Amino acid sequence: MLLIAGVMATGASPVLGQHSSSEDSASALIDQSTLPAAPELKGGRPRIKDGAVAPAATELPPPLLPLTAPPSLALPDQNQQVSIHELRPLTLEDALLLAEVNSPTLKAAASQTEQAKSSLRAAISSWYPKIDLSASGLPEYFKSYSFQNPDFVPDRVVQKNTGAINPLTGAPEIRNETRDGYNERYGREWRVNASLQVSWDIINPRRVPEIAAARDQYEQARDSYAIALRDLRLNTSTDYFNLQEADEGVRIGQASVRASLVSLRDARARFNAGVNTKLEVLEAETQLARDRNILTSKLGDQDTSRRLLASKLDLPQDITPTAATPARPLGSWQPSLQESIVAAFNFREELDSLLLKISINNSEANASLAAVQPVLSFVNTSSTSRREGQSGITSLGDIDMDDYVWSVQNSTSLRATWRLFDGGRARAEYRRFKQAAEESAYRFARARDSIRLEVEQSFFGLRTAVQNIQTTGSEVLSARESLRLSQLRVQAGVSTQREVVNNQRDLTNAELRYAGAIRDYNTSLAQLRRRTGLDALVSCSNPVLPSVKSVDNEPSIPIEPTPLKSVCPAMEISTAPIDTPDTTRSLW
Structure with a gap:
């Protein structure tokens, strides 16, 4: 097993607690009424900037062409058409590329954008005769x-x-x-x-507000497409990380079963030799059954994770994807919590969409008054x-x-x-749309709070995963050494099979927790990238650490706001400030 990044790191850029940053500031609480308004920062009718979103891929490279999605209306009707004929290893980059090209959800969002564009052109036509x-x-x-x-x-x-002739005229x-x-x-x-x-x-008083509403709806559709694209990338990455964890679980389960078989063989041999009791054989059999149960469960999780990823990528019906790379941390997150929150407020199209909804409701209100205007x-x-x-x-x-x-x-x-009287219908419609605009403003406040909460949850999850990687990594090394020593003690006749069984179970659980910590870290990192729009990562190296636990010179598990170690090894060299050695940049 490769223990990656964090167990043996000797230097790191610390992750400081939230309270430490607040304690450093001696200023009073900020008057919330002085905060800038969103229309002042983004504009009353924000437009997504060109290049703000990396465009989705439209073509597959030649090696991935066999993985092109089947036709949208294709429907298998024979058993062999849905039988799995190939297990295709994919990297994370391959999975993201396939998702962008094949995803029917993204294609539907693109179609909605084109529909909104056609509606805008239809509205602009009212300026022409x-x-x-x-x-x-x-x-x-x-x-x-x-x-x-x-x-x-x-x-x-x-x-x-x-028949007579007039004698005078002769006629x-x-x-x-x-x-x-x-x-x-x-x-x-x-x-x-x-x-x-x-x-x-x-x-025509209705013309300008209708065009304005159609234009805002088009911008809303573009925002929805960008949201769908980013969500697709996040969900694909999450499914891939889950598949990596499932693969690691299968590997751990297989190793545990092999170790249990060896332990059972040794226990039976010692029992036949009369040097131990039947109880030790039964304990070895129990551990083997437990490990087989873990392996069975992890195999089921692996199959489910593969098909979930296949569904996300819309692969051909007879192909199942597999993870081509093992799980490892993707990198280290550099921005602080405050920087991440502010970036999310500036980045998220959900807020822009609600501002556009306010503008649409105001335009619809003006258009409703046009019914009683000449x-x-x-x-x-x-x-x-x-x-x-x-x-x-x-x-x-x-x-x-x-x-x-x-x-x-x-x-x-x-x-x-000119309709002089309509029973108050136009004025009532005007009030309705104005009330809808006010409702959208409330929804904007709720979305703002939700976005901050999402960023904080991902950030806290990332911090927890950093610590879990280090603690579970140390736990794996300790459990592995304990198992080795317990096996030597049994062979020397100074211990029982129960000690081996317990240490083997501890090692299995530690390895599973380590794999889960890697998955949680990568998932939180992908969520932060999605929710903030930032890509400020420092790549991790991939050292292969020895199975022997080294001397731990680091202090015990810190408590906030004591600096925590980074998930990446030797981050101090690449990220520590040069001018002041004892000054560290806060990830928070």
Whole structure:
């Protein structure tokens, strides 16, 4: 087993307690009313800065191409399609890369951002005129027949030639005769009508607040994407650390089972030789059963951790990931607690999103008042029509289809609409959105407190993990040496198997606690990086320490605010100030 960083460190940059920093300051409590307002620091409508978030990877390198996610709508329907055909070792960097490329959650967040961008473009379109083209019939064939009550049809006068010649003029004589009027009419026409209308709102009180709200919603979607990306990286790292701990647990369980088998073999040999009792054999068998139970449990944890990571990475259905690297501390956290909190306040998009929510509610409130405000529009309408044929003809055969009528009209106007009374609806909607903005301000205060608490919890967890790595590392070395000595004592006949069993159990538990401390440290470190946006890490070396416990020159377990040792070895050389040897930088 490799005891990494912290057990044998002789120098370190100390981690000071929170109370020590407060004791150094003699100033009175800060008047909370003098704290700067968030809109003054971030702006009333904050925008995520380009480059503030490392962009997600979009392509996989050739070695990882076989791990491309299956199609989104793929659904296996056969046993062999979900059978595991490959165990693929992955490093933490490979896991993060696969998560960014494959994750459906991140793809959905990116899609929501594009949707918000399209909504913003739709809102901006209200600044431009609208052009509408309409046509009734392309073309339209019209045929008609009408019949009127003969009693209401006026008589018609018809001129009839009498056959006589007028002696004076020499022209035929004509006389008028009265006949019944036509009460039937026929018509046949081809018609085409088209209209082109251009309208533009010169004054529209709803336009500006709606565009402002859409723009803030787009920025909110970008913040949500950044949050989803960072959470994905944190969750992937956490699952990978859990897998590393599970692998270490399996290794410890296997080593314990092997050691128990050896102890049981020796106990049986001594019992057969008559130098010990049946009780020692039973104790060895009990320890073997206990170690097998631990191994079984850790194997189950390993399988679960592998599939959890596979689900997070959206790997192909027949591939299971494994950890390619053993657990080791990622580095040492340099900023103090106060620096981490302030950085989190400046970094977290959750606060920006709530400020944008306040701005959205204010814009919606202004838009609701536009319902009772005047709207002035410019409208120009051009229309044209053409008809071929005739209508109102007394005989269907007399209709001439060569006859046509063509017309063009154009009208320009200013139109104004103003709802003078709506029963108080607009004012009520205005108050509702203003109250929602006030609610968002309260949520901002709650989010601010939650962010600080998250940073403090991660920081305290990191501090605890630093100490646990050192104490459990020392415990492993001590337990390992105790087991070796107890085995020598049994072989010399001055001790019993019970002592070996107890020391072996202590060693197993110490190694499991050490693996858990490494996991807790890396998890807290990843949480701090996620929650503060800082990446101020000093990488740890990876020394291989001897199994023999060295002389401990360090003082006993310190109590705050006594400086604590760092998880990284020899950190004093790389981080201690040069000018003043006895002055140390506080991680707090």
